[in-house]
Amino acid sequence: MGASIQFYGPEPCLPIPYNITKRVIEGITERESNTRWNNSTQYRQSKLFLKSFDKKKTKQLMSRSRTNIALVAGITTGHCLLNRHLTVMRIAEDPSCPECGEMETSFHFIAECPMYAMVRWELQGKDSFSVEDLANLSIGDILRFTKETGRLQGGMLPGHQ
Numbered sequence: 001m002g003a004s005i006q007f008y009g010p011e012p013c014l015p016i017p018y019n020i021t022k023r024v025i026e027g028i029t030e031r032e033s034n035t036r037w038n039n040s041t042q043y044r045q046s047k048l049f050l051k052s053f054d055k056k057k058t059k060q061l062m063s064r065s066r067t068n069i070a071l072v073a074g075i076t077t078g079h080c081l082l083n084r085h086l087t088v089m090r091i092a093e094d095p096s097c098p099e100c101g102e103m104e105t106s107f108h109f110i111a112e113c114p115m116y117a118m119v120r121w122e123l124q125g126k127d128s129f130s131v132e133d134l135a136n137l138s139i140g141d142i143l144r145f146t147k148e149t150g151r152l153q154g155g156m157l158p159g160h161q
């Protein structure tokens, strides 16, 4: 079918190599994804962890087990076994952190809760994380932090493992 298309331009006519076409399409897709991500008013918690499309983090995440992928997805979206989300889901009545009494969101758990200051210190040399620090955490950092705290053992609601 392609051979039936009339070529106009200087000879010889050479096809565009597959890898160049692929790279151009990937670039367009990445730009489009970032535009959508940045313009969206949703995903408030996820945006703390992911500032933009990140090929490296995607690879890091997809090389993990399904359980760990679910754990990271839960933490970064806020849809996990922390009390704020359990209260939204009407599974629990108290959204506070059992350790310090603040609202137990993913941000509180990873960045602020004084109970886990030592784990943060061992991981990154800081007792609390800023919003900028969160975006720089690797997938491995998030998993190590979560496992060291023991707060989300099991990681998912019963019946979802």
Ligand SMILES: [Zn+2]
Residues within 6 Å of the ligand: 097, 098, 099, 100, 101, 102, 108, 112, 113, 114, 115
């Ligand atoms: Zn706390």
